[in-house]
Amino acid sequence: MKKIFVICGSTRKNSTNHRYIEAIKKILENNVQVTDLDSLINIPHFNPDDDNENAPAQVKEFRQQLCASDGIIISTPEYAMGIPGSLKNAIDWTVSSSSFSKKPVLLITAASLGQKAHLALMDVLNVIEADIVEQTAILIPFANAKIDNNNHITHSATEQTIIKAVQFFQNKL
Numbered sequence: 001m002k003k004i005f006v007i008c009g010s011t012r013k014n015s016t017n018h019r020y021i022e023a024i025k026k027i028l029e030n031n032v033q034v035t036d037l038d039s040l041i042n043i044p045h046f047n048p049d050d051d052n053e054n055a056p057a058q059v060k061e062f063r064q065q066l067c068a069s070d071g072i073i074i075s076t077p078e079y080a081m082g083i084p085g086s087l088k089n090a091i092d093w094t095v096s097s098s099s100f101s102k103k104p105v106l107l108i109t110a111a112s113l114g115q116k117a118h119l120a121l122m123d124v125l126n127v128i129e130a131d132i133v134e135q136t137a138i139l140i141p142f143a144n145a146k147i148d149n150n151n152h153i154t155h156s157a158t159e160q161t162i163i164k165a166v167q168f169f170q171n172k173l
């Protein structure tokens with residue numbers, strides 16, 4: 001059974017990105033095992049001095065979860081025209097460990113507009129050698145208005161785009 005690790009770039013309780021993740025889980029085929037990162041809140045601030053075998057326990061666990069996965073899903077908002085600090089912070093811990101290397105990534109940027117964070121994340125994922133391609137990188141502007149509180153994507157073009165991306169992602173696992 002293929003393993004998928006999921007990172008929500010928002011730490012907010014009623015997160016839109018969390019709802020998109022739940023919608024994606026319903027699209028995923030049954031023969032996958034999905035594990036969610038508990039919360040980015042628990043990942044300590046990146047410090048190069050601790051970026052070794054004595055890394056904080058939460059970082060070690062985060063790296064192990066990434067390494068154990070066959071593919072990674074990230075769904076994130078944009079903050080202040082960029083990647084949310086807590087998500088970028090977590091990714092910074094994985095540069096030396098190469099935890100993303102060769103892993104297929106499904107990237108969703110669900111924000112008001114989101115283009116800058118989306119493109120920045122593509123650059124970051126490329127530099128850490130993640131397997132990220134256009135077909136699995138979806139920008140959802142006006143994201144709040146396209147999903148309801150029951151995790152149902154109400155904007156059919158967005159739903160179709162996500163279904164296609166999820167299928168493409170699963171074929172890469």
Ligand SMILES: Cc1cc2nc3c(=O)[nH]c(=O)nc-3n(C[C@H](O)[C@H](O)[C@H](O)COP(=O)(O)O)c2cc1C
Pocket residue numbers: 010011012014015016017018076077078079080081082110111112113114115143144
């Ligand atoms: C501090 C802050 C800054 C934001 N800056 C941007 C921005 O620059 N561009 C954008 O498209 N959305 C911006 N947003 C809106 C969020 O990306 C949007 O509401 C997103 O859907 C929130 O995701 P969430 O519901 O998963 O937390 C910002 C939101 C916050 C809280």
